[in-house]
Amino acid sequence: MDQLSAMQTFRRVVDLGSFSAAANQAGVSHTVLSRQVKNLERHLGTQLLNRTTRRLQPTEAGLLFYRHCVQILEQMQAMRLELSEHQQQPTGTLRLGVSTAFGELELGRWLPDFVEQHPGLHIELNCTDRFIDLLEEDVDVCLRVTDHLPDSSLIARHLAASEVVLVAAPAYLERHGAPDTPEALVRHPLLGYSHLQHPQRLRLSSAAASQEIQMPRRLSANSPMALRAAAIGGLGIASFDRFIVQDALGDGRLVRVLVDWQLPARKLHAVYPQSRYLAPKVRAFLDYVQRYYAAPRWGH
Incomplete structure (x- = not known):
C-alpha cells in the first residue's frame, strides 16, 4: 500500500466531507478512494471514519490520524518545494476566484503586470458572484469585497477598504x-x-x-x-x-447622491486555505496584491 497516497486521500476526504467530492477533485472514482481508506484502516488496525448516508465523520482515532497527516503532508510539500526550482520562480497554474464586477473592472488594472513579472504562471479565473468553496472547487486564492466573511478555517488577509x-x-x-x-x-x-x-x-x-x-x-x-x-x-x-x-x-x-452622508464601507480580502507552507505562486500573488492595494486606488 502507498501510505503517502492513502494519507493524501484520507486528508482530502475529511477536508471535503465526502468520498464523492474528494473523488471529483482527485479525478478518480469513488470506489478507488473508498478502497484506499479501507486498506488504510486495515493497515492501522482501527476505524478512521464513521460512515453515514449524509456525511462522513472522523472517529477519535481518525481525528488524531488526520492531524498527523496534515503535519506530515505539509512537511513533505515544503521539502519538495525547497528542493525544486519552484522556490525561486513561481510556476504552474494559479486558480483565482473573483466576483464578476471585480473581474471586469479591476483585474485589467494590475493582472497584466503581475503575469509579466511571473511568466511561468498560468492564471485560471473563476468569476462568480456566489461564495465558492475553495477546497471543493480547487481555488488557490479568492478576492472578495464584502462586509461579512463567514466563519471558516480559511485565512482572510485584509487588503483595502471599499467605500x-x-x-x-x-x-x-x-x-x-x-x-x-x-x-x-x-x-x-x-x-x-x-x-x-x-x-x-x-x-x-x-x-x-x-x-x-x-x-x-x-x-x-x-x-x-x-x-x-x-x-x-x-x-x-x-x-x-x-x-x-x-x-x-x-x-x-x-x-x-447625498454626498454628506456615508454608507457602511466594505473590505477587500484575499481568502485562501490555511497551510503551514504557502506555495510560491500563492505567496507571490498575495504579496503583489498586498503591495498594490496598500496605496489608495478608489479615490474621491
Missing part, C-alpha cells in the same frame, strides 16, 4: 429631483442587489446622526454590472462599491 457610494444618473435626477435628506430617499426607487439580506434597506450616517431608510424597489438583480447599467440608464438610485462606478463617476454618467 460604498449612493449614485444616480444626471438624467434621472433632472426628471425626479435630487434628494437633499435621507428621508427624501423614500420617494425614489432603489436598484437593489438581490444577494443582500435586505436589498431595500440603507444605513446612512453623517458627522452628527445616523438613519436607516427603507426605499421602494424598482429593480433587483443578482449582478452588480446589470444594476450599474440600469443606474446609468436612469432607472433609479443605487449603492455600489466605488470601484464598480469609479469610471462612470469620472466621466459624468453617474453622480453622487
